Amino acid sequence: MVLAELRRQQGEPGVLIGVLASVVAPFLKPAGRMAALTDEGKLTVLDLSSLEALQTRDLEVTEAGSLVVAPGGDHLYMFAFTQDGMFADLEILCFEQVSLIQVANIDIDASWVHCMALSPDGAQLAVSFRRRVHFIMAPALEDFDDSIINGYHATSMKYTPLGDKIVTLCSKDRLMQLLCVETCSVLSQVPLNSIDSTLKLLGYAVGHQETLVCCEFSAREGCNFRLLAVDPFAVIQDVVLLQDSPDADCKVTCCAFVHEYLAIGCIPAKVHLLDPASSAVKASASLTDTEHIFELEFVPSCQLIVAACNNAMYLLSAKDLAIVHWIRLPGFLPGVHRVHLAIDPLLISSVLIQSGITTEQVIQPVLFEEPAAYRDSELLRMQADSQWADDVEFLIGRDTASRSAGSGSRLLLESSAQDEGSSLVPSKDALFMAEFSRCPQELLDALRTGLPLKACRMGLEAEGHNFELTNGTMVFTHARQYLAAMTAQLPQTKKICVIFSESLEYLVEESIQHIGMGAWVKSRRRLDNAEAVAQDEPETRESHKEFHLVVTRTFLHYQPAPLDSVTQSTTEAHGGDNPRRKQAGIADEL
Secondary structure, eight states, rough: OOOHHHHHSSSOOOOOOOOTTOOOOTSSSSOOOOEEEEETTTEEEEETTTOOOOEEEEOOOEEEEEEETTTTTEEEEEEOTTTTEEEEEEEEETTTTTTTEEEEEEEEEEEEEEEEEOOOTTEEEEEEEETEEEEETTTTTTEEEEEEESSSSOOOEEEOTTSSEEEEEETTTEEEEEETTEEEEEEEEESOOOOSEEEEEEEEEEEEEEEEEEEETTTTTOOOEEEEEEETEEEEEEEEEESSSTTTTSSEEEEETTTTEEEEEETTTTEEEETTTTTTEEEEEESSSSEEEEEEEETTTEEEEEEEEESSEEETTTOOOEEEEEOOOOOOOOSSSOEEOOOOOHOOOSSOTTOOOOOOOOOOOOSSOOOOOOOOHHHHHHHHHHHHHHHHHHHHHHTHHHHHHHHOOOOOOOOGOOOSSOSOOOOOOOEEEEEEEEEHHHHHHHHHHSSSHHHHHHHHHHOOOSOOOOTSOEEEOOOHHHHHHTOOOOOOOSOOEEEGGGGGGHHHHHHHHOOOGGGOOEEEEEOTTTOOOOOSSSOOOGGGTTTTEEEEEEEEEEEOOOGGGGOHHHHHHHTTTOOHHHHHHHHHHH
């Protein structure tokens, strides 16, 4: 059920980073490099494929703290306690040469520093001390804010994939808390199961919600595989592992995801590969010449698991946990020495759940500097609502005729008997003419300046068309239908008429619905040969009878022939066509 829940998360999985800063370097060739740091201050840079020690440096510190690598692998950030043990220094080191670049003295008591986390973009460091989380700008190492948490102190922290929140663990108070980076406040908290526990934050599956995958280790209860939702911050599911295993009583120290399986390190030095869905043990390995396993990291580019032990480093096959190679760390003294492992997050970023398919071999690793795109759920909802509203408006305009036929529309029902064989739902956007019985000023104002038809009027004017003709007739059509409306055979009438597209009829209705009885429609008829097909078919010469070709500002366009260019006729004043004006237009075209 755990895997089924994760597989439902559609989207790019996040970076898998360990509590003690598992981070990696894109400049590594071909497998890359990693850094190992002991509590005594010995820093070693090793080749990831051969475990060869490339650089070694003894740091002048009494105790080493957290170690993280910036995304891209250029810099190491290290918290170390100075010789006097009173203050903590935050150092930036060159990863390739292990040379000191910058030191910042943070004004906090070193004895209270517990862990450190780096934001996904590498621009911000979060440091835990006492009851606070201290925020530092990287790489300038400048303090800018801090947050008070509910608990004794945070023993581990991890940023969410977007970097706007931090998940913290307070082991002593048995609390997991979600902090907002922007407001530096606690948003929510979740209690832990055991009083004696530590936590490993494995990673995120980013989809419909941010889902945090973690493991809780308890000396009494073994390993508890836990699935938490970030929004809202709550536990989704718990699975207890190693219950039926011979090593059920062993102490779990670390874990890491390997495709859809979970690798767990235990004391004595053993590594188990488990299936979280069934709790079955797929493979096991015993590590010789060592006692404690402090860190486990899976590197997808070479299909290897790195195990950092107290005095040795192991490379295990991700398939069956076979030991590929191991070395003793140079200069390490016998005994238990805590080892902090640091690998660039861009190298260990991997698909958390790959739809149940395990990739056994990587042909060529591809590293990206930018994280995968993330679609905000609130923005998606707003876009969906906007698209839905646009679709509704389109369908209302398209089906106005059939909708109005049953709603008592004044514009349709008053003249349904006079519709000359026209269909209520024509196959194309036909043109209609409505004749009003009276013409009050309110009607003219509504059609000339009303809000419903504003977009139509502006569209016609933008194309150089007048929506109100000289004889008082008003035209409300799409710009592509205007010429068809001008050449339509109009009936002779002295009443005020409105020519409109069928798809815009509902806007005409909306404009006049609040006018009194003077806005009564006397007749409504479909104009013959006036369907809006001009946008799909070439225009013929017959459609330009009243236009002739002129040159204006170097652009060719049609404009009506001037009235004074031909002898006028009283026929045109009564709604007819002046034959002389038509002949003049044809002569000009020829």
